[in-house]
Structure formats: structure tokens, C-alpha cells
Amino acid sequence: MNQERITLSHGSGGKLMADLIGNVFLNCFGNKILNRLDDAAKLQIGRAQVAFTTDSYTVKPLFFPGGDIGKLAICGTLNDLAVMGAQPIAISASFIIEDGFLIDNLKRIVNSMARTAKECRVDIVTGDTKVVGKGECDGIFITTSGIGVVQKDMNVSANNAKTGDSVIISGELAEHGTSILNARENLGLKPDIKSDVTSVYPLIKSCLSLAKYIHVMRDPTRGGLVAVLNEIAKQSKVGIKIREENIPVKKEVKAACEILGLDYLNMANEGRVVFIVDSRMAGKILAKLQKNGSGKKARIIGRVIKEQEVALETKLGTSRLLPLLEGEALPRIC
Amino acid sequence: MNQERITLSHGSGGKLMADLIGNVFLNCFGNKILNRLDDAAKLQIGRAQVAFTTDSYTVKPLFFPGGDIGKLAICGTLNDLAVMGAQPIAISASFIIEDGFLIDNLKRIVNSMARTAKECRVDIVTGDTKVVGKGECDGIFITTSGIGVVQKDMNVSANNAKTGDSVIISGELAEHGTSILNARENLGLKPDIKSDVTSVYPLIKSCLSLAKYIHVMRDPTRGGLVAVLNEIAKQSKVGIKIREENIPVKKEVKAACEILGLDYLNMANEGRVVFIVDSRMAGKILAKLQKNGSGKKARIIGRVIKEQEVALETKLGTSRLLPLLEGEALPRIC
Numbered sequence: 001m002n003q004e005r006i007t008l009s010h011g012s013g014g015k016l017m018a019d020l021i022g023n024v025f026l027n028c029f030g031n032k033i034l035n036r037l038d039d040a041a042k043l044q045i046g047r048a049q050v051a052f053t054t055d056s057y058t059v060k061p062l063f064f065p066g067g068d069i070g071k072l073a074i075c076g077t078l079n080d081l082a083v084m085g086a087q088p089i090a091i092s093a094s095f096i097i098e099d100g101f102l103i104d105n106l107k108r109i110v111n112s113m114a115r116t117a118k119e120c121r122v123d124i125v126t127g128d129t130k131v132v133g134k135g136e137c138d139g140i141f142i143t144t145s146g147i148g149v150v151q152k153d154m155n156v157s158a159n160n161a162k163t164g165d166s167v168i169i170s171g172e173l174a175e176h177g178t179s180i181l182n183a184r185e186n187l188g189l190k191p192d193i194k195s196d197v198t199s200v201y202p203l204i205k206s207c208l209s210l211a212k213y214i215h216v217m218r219d220p221t222r223g224g225l226v227a228v229l230n231e232i233a234k235q236s237k238v239g240i241k242i243r244e245e246n247i248p249v250k251k252e253v254k255a256a257c258e259i260l261g262l263d264y265l266n267m268a269n270e271g272r273v274v275f276i277v278d279s280r281m282a283g284k285i286l287a288k289l290q291k292n293g294s295g296k297k298a299r300i301i302g303r304v305i306k307e308q309e310v311a312l313e314t315k316l317g318t319s320r321l322l323p324l325l326e327g328e329a330l331p332r333i334c
Numbered sequence: 335m336n337q338e339r340i341t342l343s344h345g346s347g348g349k350l351m352a353d354l355i356g357n358v359f360l361n362c363f364g365n366k367i368l369n370r371l372d373d374a375a376k377l378q379i380g381r382a383q384v385a386f387t388t389d390s391y392t393v394k395p396l397f398f399p400g401g402d403i404g405k406l407a408i409c410g411t412l413n414d415l416a417v418m419g420a421q422p423i424a425i426s427a428s429f430i431i432e433d434g435f436l437i438d439n440l441k442r443i444v445n446s447m448a449r450t451a452k453e454c455r456v457d458i459v460t461g462d463t464k465v466v467g468k469g470e471c472d473g474i475f476i477t478t479s480g481i482g483v484v485q486k487d488m489n490v491s492a493n494n495a496k497t498g499d500s501v502i503i504s505g506e507l508a509e510h511g512t513s514i515l516n517a518r519e520n521l522g523l524k525p526d527i528k529s530d531v532t533s534v535y536p537l538i539k540s541c542l543s544l545a546k547y548i549h550v551m552r553d554p555t556r557g558g559l560v561a562v563l564n565e566i567a568k569q570s571k572v573g574i575k576i577r578e579e580n581i582p583v584k585k586e587v588k589a590a591c592e593i594l595g596l597d598y599l600n601m602a603n604e605g606r607v608v609f610i611v612d613s614r615m616a617g618k619i620l621a622k623l624q625k626n627g628s629g630k631k632a633r634i635i636g637r638v639i640k641e642q643e644v645a646l647e648t649k650l651g652t653s654r655l656l657p658l659l660e661g662e663a664l665p666r667i668c
Contacts, residue, residue: 002437002438003436004436004438005433005434005435005436006431006434006435006436006440006465007433007434007465008433008465008467009465010463010465011463011464011465017463021463024437024440024441025444025461025463028444028445029427029444029447029448029457029458029461031458033424033457033459033460034457034458040460041424041426041459041460043423043424045379045380045382045384045423045481045483046379046381047381048379048380048382050379050481052424052426052459052460052479052481053426053460054426054427054428054460054461054477054479055428056428056429056430056462056464056477057464058430058464058466058470089377089379090375090386092375092386092388092479094388094389094390094479096392096430096475096477097340097344097345099339099341099342099665100341101340102337102338102339103336103338103340104336106340106358107358110358110362110363113362113363114362114363117363123363123367124363124365124368125365125367125375125377126367126374126375126386126387127359127368127388128388128389128390129344129351129354129355129359130345130390130391130475131341131342131343131344131345131346131665132345132392133342133472133665133666135469135472136392136472136666137392137471137475138470138471141430143390143428143430143477145386145388145426145428145479147377147379147384147386147481149379331433331465331467332466332467332470
């Protein structure tokens with residue numbers, strides 16, 4: 001028997017994870033829909049295009065500045081629907097809980113899920129609960145799945161970026177990942193950095209009238225902006241060039257990442273969207289985003305190029321490649 | 335802070351689990367669909383009635399006679415759709431994997447899922463992978479969700495049993511639970527008891543022409559037949575009386591349960607269905623089931639009564655109540 005083993009890097013959104021998905025999951029499960037590697041599958045049911053997605057949440061700690069595993073589990077799955085252009089209609093929630101977990105903490109998490117779902121106008125319609133022994137899981141893991149209806153004129157996919165398109169990011173980067181690390185490692189970075197975890201559907205809804213000019217939407221979670229840009233470039237067989245000076249990021253967040261020896265461009269976000277749009281309409285789409293609560297800091301950060309590489313133009317005018325990382329050991333960030 | 339904690343019994347399909355679902359999940363999430371406590375939610379999308387369900391699988395050991403966690407994760411979720419009368423159209427699969435897990439074992443599990451999905455003519459269209467540290471989960475947990483289209487004339491729900499209805503079980507009981515215990519505890523019971531894990535949709539499909547006479551379908555998983563009958567009785571505000579001599583069970587399975595001090599009526603099944611049907615059509619439905627591979631041993635085992643209790647008429651002619659157990663410690667059976 002081959003003694004090769006799963007490592008933390010297989011779960012961190014980098015190259016090892018992409019290889020695992022290719023070699024194991026696509027190799028065995030492969031079909032037209034899954035092979036697209038979009039954030040949600042698109043299914044035709046009658047006349048409706050239905051988006052369907054799932055994610056497991058293992059974040060540590062369970063409660064962090066700006067959110068908790070419950071809020072994350074709802075927003076994360078709704079966002080995977082949203083970036084397919086789908087309005088959510090129902091959510092499922094499945095819990096794996098460790099023997100000995102405090103029921104008050106479970107209630108706190110479940111209340112947070114209920115509150116978030118209500119704010120997002122979606123019902124949790126089905127679920128499951130499993131309890132495992134002490135030491136067989138770390139507290140609680142939650143898996144949510146979601147169903148949504150793809151909105152009119154929305155035809156986005158990581159496969160649809162075109163040379164000449166503009167790249168927009170909807171807000172400041174790296175706040176979720178940095179907040180989790182700060183809380184988990186008791187780094188004591190001040191001011192407390194809050195996770196950006198939020199539902200992005202309202203933001204996307206504000207652009208619905210311009211839907212046909214939006215080619216790709218993607219939420220830069222694990223692996224951050226760099227992972228998402230590399231995935232889009234690979235799937236669409238194009239390259240992407242972004243300008244450092246245009247990228248929105250809070251000074252204290254960038255500084256915190258530097259102290260930790262991490263690049264804010266690789267850090268997880270849970271309330272941001274990367275848009276790849278027809279460049280003629282980029283200004284109009286940007287204006288719509290900036291009118292929205294979580295889109296105030298939206299910026300055009302770059303463009304799609306022909307050469308198949310992802311690159312950064314630095315503030316010094318130099319250029320450097322932004323390859324997909326092998327897989328950094330930042331486990332349990334979401 | 336209240337120091338009450340989750341225990342293994344909260345996950346075993348008994349009374350403590352029902353209380354947890356009521357006090358925590360329904361209390362926070364409650365809505366018309368979830369409150370029905372059916373195996374899958376029913377959603378109207380355009381003209382289609384769509385069933386949506388989720389389950390987490392934490393079975394131990396991962397490989398057991400008759401199946402493995404992968405086959406279980408596909409069949410279990412397809413069966414939750416099937417017992418709502420829905421033909422499956424898509425499955426999602428989310429993996430939580432422990433650092434150090436053998437990639438060959440992952441491939442074995444994923445291949446089993448792919449094979450089972452193919453046999454059941456359904457695609458795995460979306461998924462997720464998280465890796466957690468050593469000791470933070472026990473090997474691998476899998477959560478699958480499923481979407482299906484409810485078939486014509488199918489209007490089943492645990493809320494729909496009526497006094498006078500007949501109760502049918504589609505095959506021999508207790509094989510999944512007994513096989514898992516035998517494998518996990520190295521009991522060495524011979525002959526090897528195989529899990530009954532299988533997709534029940536073909537069985538249900540064979541009865542589609544009589545769909546309007548079927549009031550309830552339910553797969554008796556955790557908590558076994560007794561849990562399911564109690565749930566149906568409670569949801570439908572009726573009682574159920576079954577006859578011991580009519581209940582199909584292999585001699586060696588019943589004996590194994592007795593050795594373990596367990597009642598086969600409380601043991602998990604993963605390829606059986608309880609049907610509650612219009613008694614005038616019970617014979618015809620039974621005949622259809624018996625023509626089908628996994629329905630050969632189907633039997634009419636009892637009837638729905640007015641008095642709100644679940645009871646067993648023993649072979650000796652006496653009668654005893656079959657209450658929902660508080661919650662036996664049979665964790666990780668599915």
C-alpha cells in the first residue's frame with residue numbers, strides 16, 4: 001500500500017489542494033458539472049436554473065471578532081450561491097458534535113445561524129446531528145448546503161474571463177484570515193481585527209441590471225485573492241495582472257500580516273467578491289458596488305491579459321508573479 | 335453559564351435527540367418546512383416539487399462487511415430523498431479529513447462513492463474538502479446533501495399516517511447496526527453479518543403507479559424500527575401496533591443482538607423502508623415490493639391505530655409498549 005498521507009496543506013486552498021481535487025475527486029467523480037469547478041453547481045430543473053453548493057466549517061476558534069462558526073457557515077454557503085448569481089432559497093445544516101460540548105455554546109452558535117439566515121431571508125429547511133466520542137472531533141463541525149435560483153442574465157463561471165476584462169474587488173482584503181489567526185494564537189494585535197464575514201448577495205443584487213456584463217464572480221476565501229485569480233486564469237486559459245496601489249487593504253491588517261510573515265494577498269476573506277467584467281462597463285458596476293454597505297471600498301484592481309500568468313505590478317513599478325502557493329499550513333481558517 | 339453538555343445519547347436517534355432537536359434546532363430555526371421533520375424538505379421551484387436533504391456520516395469502522403463510509407454516504411442521502419418519493423438528480427459531498435489520513439484509503443472511499451452514485455444514476459456535482467489537525471477528527475467524516483424531484487402523486491410525510499392504514503417493512507431488520515458493532519468491537523460473530531446498505535429508490539420506483547395510496551415512507555436508520563414508528567405516531571397523532579411473528583429478521587442477526595443485550599427493533603438499517611399505506615392496497619403494494627431485489631422479504635407487519643402508542647404483539651400473544659429509548663450509547667453507527 002502507498003503510504004502517502006493527507007497533510008494540512010491539502011486543505012489550504014493552494015496547489016496541493018488543487019492536485020488532490022484533480023487526482024482524487026475529479027478523477028473518480030468527474031462529470032460535466034463538477035469539472036467546471038465553480039463555487040456552486042448549476043442544474044436545470046424545469047425552467048429554473050438552480051445553483052447547489054456545500055461547504056464544511058471547521059474554524060478554530062469557534063467564536064472570533066466579527067463572527068462565529070455559525071455565522072460563517074450560513075454566509076459562506078450563501079456566498080457560494082451568490083457568486084453564481086443565485087438568490088438563495090434554502091439552506092441545510094448538518095452538525096458533528098463532540099461528546100461533552102457545552103449545550104449553551106451550541107445554542108449560541110445555532111442562534112447566530114438563525115439570526116444570519118433571517119437577515120439573509122433564507123430558511124434552514126433540513127438538517128442532521130451526529131455526536132462523536134471525546135477526542136473524535138474538536139468541539140463542533142458544521143456542514144451547510146444551499147440551493148438558489150440563478151437570476152436573469154447571470155451567466156458567470158470561472159471559465160468565462162476574457163482578455164481585456166477588468167478585475168474588481170468589492171472591499172478590503174485579508175480581514176477574516178488575520179482575525180482568526182489573531183484570535184487563535186492570542187497575538188494580541190490591536191486594534192482587534194474583525195472578520196469581514198458577511199453575506200455578499202445584497203452587493204451582487206445591486207448589479208443585477210448589469211448582469212450580462214459580469215463574466216466571473218468569485219469569493220476569495222481560503223488561499224485569498226491569489227488562489228482565486230490563479231483558479232480563474234487556469235479555468236479561463238488567460239492571465240491576470242493587478243496593481244498593488246489599487247488593492248484595498250487596511251493598514252493595520254497589512255502590517256499584521258507582515259509581522260506574521262504572511263502576504264495579505266493569500267489571506268482568507270469571507271465577505272468579499274472578485275468580479276471579472278466587461279471593461280466598458282467596469283466603471284458603472286463599480287459605482288453600483290460602492291453605493292452598497294459592504295462595497296464602499298470596491299476598486300478596479302487590474303485586468304485580464306493574454307499571457308497565462310497572474311502578476312502584480314508593485315508600487316515601485318516592478319512586476320512579480322503571484323503563483324498558487326504549494327499550500328501553507330493555515331488550517332481551520334474557515 | 336449552564337454546564338449541561340452534549341452526550342453520545344444526544345446522537346443516537348432516541349428521546350434525548352428528539353428533545354435536542356425540539357429545544358435547540360426547531361426553537362431557533364423553526365419554519366413551516368423544517369417543523370415537519372420529514373427526511374427531506376420539500377420546496378416548490380417553478381412547477382417542480384424539489385426534495386432537499388443532508389446527512390453527516392461518522393461511521394466507525396470506515397470499512398465494514400457490506401459497505402464503507404462512502405457507499406453509506408451516497409445511499410443514506412439518496413434514501414432520504416427516496417422516502418419523500420423523490421428521484422435523485424444531484425449529490426454534494428463534503429469531506430473533513432484528519433492530517434495523516436492515508437490517501438489510498440481516501441481513494442478507496444471516493445471510488446466507492448463514485449461506483450454507488452453511478453449505480454444509482456446520479457452525479458456528484460459539487461463538494462468541499464477541509465483538513466484538520468491530528469486528533470481533531472477521527473480519520474474522515476463525510477457530509478452529503480441531495481436534491482431530487484418528487485414524483486407524480488407522491489405526497490408522503492411522517493404527518494400523513496391514518497387510523498386503519500397498514501404498516502409494511504421492505505426487508506429484514508437490524509443488519510446494518512449489527513454488522514457495524516460486530517466489526518467495530520471485533521465480536522467475531524459468524525457468519526459475518528453484512529450491512530444492508532443500499533439505495534431504496536428502485537424499490538420505491540416499483541410502486542410509483544400506486545403512489546397515491548402510500549401515506550408515509552421512512553427509512554429506519556438510527557434508532558431502528560422503534561424510533562421511526564414513534565416518530566410517525568407522534569407526527570401523525572396516531573398509534574401503531576405491530577406483530578412480532580410478522581417481522582422479518584435473520585435468525586443469526588436476532589441472536590447476535592440478544593448476545594449484545596440489544597433489541598433488533600432498535601438497531602439501525604440502511605436499506606429498508608417502512609411504508610404506511612391505505613390498507614385496501616397493502617396487498618398490491620406488497621406484491622410489487624416482493625418482485626424487487628431488496629424487497630423480496632417485505633412483509634405487512636402491523637396497522638395504524640387510534641390510541642397514541644406504539645406496541646408489539648408478541649408471539650406469546652401478549653402486548654408490550656415500544657417507547658422511544660432515552661438514547662442508547664450506540665454512537666457512530668452511520
